[in-house]
Amino acid sequence: MLSEIYPRLFRADIGATRGKGPLLWFSKNLIEPKTDRVHFFLIGEYLPWDDDYVILEAIGKGIAVGRLSFYKPEDVEIYRVNIGRDPKMKELQ
Incomplete structure (x- = not known):
C-alpha cells in the first residue's frame, strides 16, 4: 500500500476518519477543539498478500x-x- 494516497505507514501510527451526521455536528459545535475527525484507530500489521493494513x-x-x-x-x-x-x-526507514 505504498502509494500517493497513503505515506509509508508504521505499526502504531494513528488514523482518524471524518465523521458524518449527528457525531459530526456534535464535534464541530459542542466539543473543543473543533474537528471533523470522530473515529480513531491504530495501524497494525501490513498484509502484503492483500496490500492492506490491519x-x-x-x-x-x-x-x-x-x-x-x-x-x-x-x-x-x-x-x-x-x-x-x-x-x-x-x-525501519
Missing part, C-alpha cells in the same frame, strides 16, 4: 480488528508520534 479501532465496548481498505482514503488522516532519534526507527 487496524485496531476504538468502539464502544473496547476494540475491533478491521482493515484500512474499509475506509475511503479521502476520509482518513494519518498521524505519527515524533519519537526523535530512536535507533530502532532508523532500521
Whole structure:
C-alpha cells in the first residue's frame, strides 16, 4: 500500500476518519477543539498478500480488528508520534 494516497505507514501510527451526521455536528459545535475527525484507530500489521493494513479501532465496548481498505482514503488522516532519534526507527526507514 505504498502509494500517493497513503505515506509509508508504521505499526502504531494513528488514523482518524471524518465523521458524518449527528457525531459530526456534535464535534464541530459542542466539543473543543473543533474537528471533523470522530473515529480513531491504530495501524497494525501490513498484509502484503492483500496490500492492506490491519487496524485496531476504538468502539464502544473496547476494540475491533478491521482493515484500512474499509475506509475511503479521502476520509482518513494519518498521524505519527515524533519519537526523535530512536535507533530502532532508523532500521525501519
